[in-house]
Amino acid sequence: MSQAKAVADSHDQPAFRYNAATAQKIELKWQKRWDEEGTFWAANVDGDLTDGKQEHAGSKTPYFVIDMFPYPSGKGLHVGHPLGYIATDVVSRYHRMKGENVMHALGFDAFGLPAEQFAVQTGQHPRVTTEQNIANMRRQLHRMGLSFDDRRSFATIDPEYMRWTQWIFSKIYDAWYDPEYQRADGGVGSARPISELITKFKSGKMDIPGHQEGTWDSMSAAEQADVLNEYRLAYISKSPVNWAPGLGTVLANEEVTAEGRSERGNFPVFQKELKQWSMRITAYGHRLIEDLDTIDWPDKVKMMQKNWIGESHGASVDFEVKTTDGIKDMEVYTTRPDTLFGATFSVVSPEHDLLAYVPAQWEAGIPESWKGGFETPRDAVKEYRRIAESKTAKDRVADNGEKTGIFTGLYATNPITGAQLPIFTADYVLMDYGTGAIMAVPGGDQRDYDFATKYGLPVIYTVKPLPDSGDDLSNYEGSAPFVSHDGIVINSSVDSTHVGGVALDINGQRVDDAVQTVIAWLEEQHIGKGTVSYRLRDWLFSRQRYWGEPFPIVYDDNDVPYLLPDSMLPVNLPEVPDYSPRTFDPEDSESSPEAPLSRNDDWVYVTLDLGDGPRRYHRDTNTMPNWAGSCWYYMRYIDPKNSKNLVDPAEYDYWLGPDHNKTAGKSGGVDLYVGGVEHAVLHLLYARFWHKVLYDLGYVSSSEPFHKLFNQGYIQAYAYTDERGQYVPAAEVEEVPGSGENGKEPEFTWHGKPAFREFGKMGKSLKNIVTPDDMYDTYGADTFRLYEMSMGPLSESRPWNIRNVVGSMRFLQRLWRNVINEDTGEVSVTENSPDGKTLKVLNRTIAEVTVEMENMRPNTAISKLIVLNNHLTTLDSVPRAAVEPLILMLSPIAPHIAEELWNRLGHDESLAHTPWPVADEKYLGVENVTAVVQVKGKVRGKLEVSPDIDPEELEKLALALPAVQDRLGGKPPRKVIVKAPKIVSVVPAVK
């Protein structure tokens, strides 16, 4: 029998010892009681979810703490999954004891690919398998004693939930972004109802793009729809999208890896021109960055969002290009307009429109390297485009640094110098960033420099290092560009013959000032303007899957889209003969998506009265991505059954509104949101975007969804292989005794044969899975919870080591023994007052543990509770007044044993709402402290002194110590630093 097992085994032990069997009994008992009594119900201000047993919600401070929406996988949980759930449960229980009204609930994110695939494999409807998975997950989590308000649970697949997901879509669809709108919060720019835009078109306050002024009413429905589509926040895009034939669906940029493959399934992704739903998240790019300052998130996640959004400030500049078809404008985007004088050529992306005007013949004298061996520019460009098109987006980056390109035969006029710049096409310029065209400044940009070097293009430096930098332009000339912003502008004035000339290189002007100067000049000349660019692309929002939310959109026979009215929601999924996606050869870029929803004509074709009498329509057959449901679930916990509103506004204000408590501040939102860092730019960006739209449209009162975000680490695990490299069951591997000592690697055996340890994830194929159920059987839920919380800081990843669990079990056993006589089962505490030492330890522990709990450091809280418990163990009899606060402080972490002991100590009520202990100040100011005496920073003596000892007195005592005298060698000290009553630091005289 393994040691670990023996601790928990009831065999041959005192009759009333705390062991796995006892734990099992009391855990099930308390879980039942909590359920029956609604112990963890959160009280709404009004309506059905006010909680009759508690004080009215309005009199309590709300505290909203949730985990990231779990996905009910068919595989069940292992011990790594619930780490975050246990952490939020500890926080929830702690806040309840502080007298707060705690919102803690869990729903299920149940649409999505794995559920659909699992259903296809098992031949069952995804709803059936998904609901089974949810039931299993609920069981596993319930057995852990998590303090959720179960009345508030739901799944994204519930028709009532889906109704509101579709409702939000319809509000986003029916809105546009007015960049000039003055918001009530003082900001500028807001989502507004599309009706306001139509009013502006009708009244002539805004021009109708591509149409005559004041002609709105005379335009056809299709024409109007096309115009509005360009403004709607949810719109039909007709641009290249990520198509993964192997998955049979299109994907958002965020779901495509840097290698140009699908995050799920790792299939190749191709750019394909398709009509798809998009969300205009780019309209919110600036606010999504700016408002990061108002929320309490890890810097790392903020940085990842900032990088993903990629806001850059620069200028667009118009270049004229002479073609056989007349003069064409080529707009370039640059972040360094100050280097306009250094532009010696131009590059357009292979997809750029300008390439339609490539001349038929090379001019005389074009270098061979520019031609790429082609007879005509048209052949060269055609072939270059063909190759570029065949590369996936990230193949282009693959050869990292080595730039290819071809001369187009075209020239652009530098608007500031009048110089003729040869235009190249090269795939290092991307069509979907900026304008797809750049002015190349080899003197100031590494990529342009590389390109210029390869094709023999001139290099002009327009910036030189600052005089006091110790750097000089000669260090760069002929070998590198000078890319720094810290520099003085040079070589940047035009001769007087050029119209509207401007000089940037005067008065030692520096780069940042020159940028402003040149932007002002460009705007004055109407040849450019200051602009902002984003790396962020609009969010591709449709998928060709069965298991997702249908769009509340129908089309008439002319394919004009119509939004279904709220009264027609939800649009439920139809039964289809086959709900599996149509997948293709993963490499088949010529294939096109086919939506499973299109397989049921009865569902697709409908006759509806949308206000102008019954007409025939066909439904949109796409479904929404998995992210849709998880974009807004947190607010539904507040009001899960509301059929009139997304969430009742008054309840929203109470739970999530700005300033709803001291934690959330002005941004409002969830007080604590715990989850893995993997959602940093997916879920968390999408949810913030939706939230801001709902905020702009007045449906929610807080500007951010999640005020504080905490990323928990991952639980990792050892896996073992045998000599052939096959995985062997980790549970059966033993460590060779003494092998891991003196710095040597430990050795392992599996059934007597050598085994080799590796470190990584927990997984079936690695044969190292430990499930929560294993833990309940062997130790009980409390030991499991305690162990996970004591392993180390919550934010760090660490290895699961089953061997160590026994320590947590022993702590609970000792606590139990301090209260219960193991042989008789009687309560054994004394009613006598604790002695002075015990009071000191107790009150110091209360003070310290409170701080640890506030800062989410359960690991150090636990170690301090153990110290207190170990102290109580040394006493002849354990005073009630000392052990009761200990039980209360342990209860958030190990709630079942705490409830049981609390109950046996004579309390009838659950301790869940019992006030958290408060330290008595008078025992914190201890009567004696240890003063440390240092000589040259090394501890040489200790003194027991009064805490309010006079510093001079302390100094005298310290200097009198023999160990100090010895080191002073009879000379007076050079310096003595006294920080009474803790430290005396003596500096001896120099020899």
Place this chain on the structure above:
RNA sequence: GCGCGCGUGGCGGAAUGGUAGACGCGCUAGCUUCAGGUGCUAGUGAGCGCAAGCUCGUGGGGGUUCAACUCCCCCCGCGCGCACCA
């Protein structure tokens, strides 16, 4: 390449300028036990020493300070994110 984070006993980790290694695992010895295990008591960074004690010690090197795991600079190693974004 750029950005961020991390590096402490045999192991998980504690200490954010003031007694390095709290607490736990493991290990050693003793008690309990027919025995193993459990439980209990004590010890456990390394080196020297019978001991008192001394010396060394937080990836490496340098600096600031009376005092550095902690702050600053350089280097090494590991992890994460971004990566032709003009």
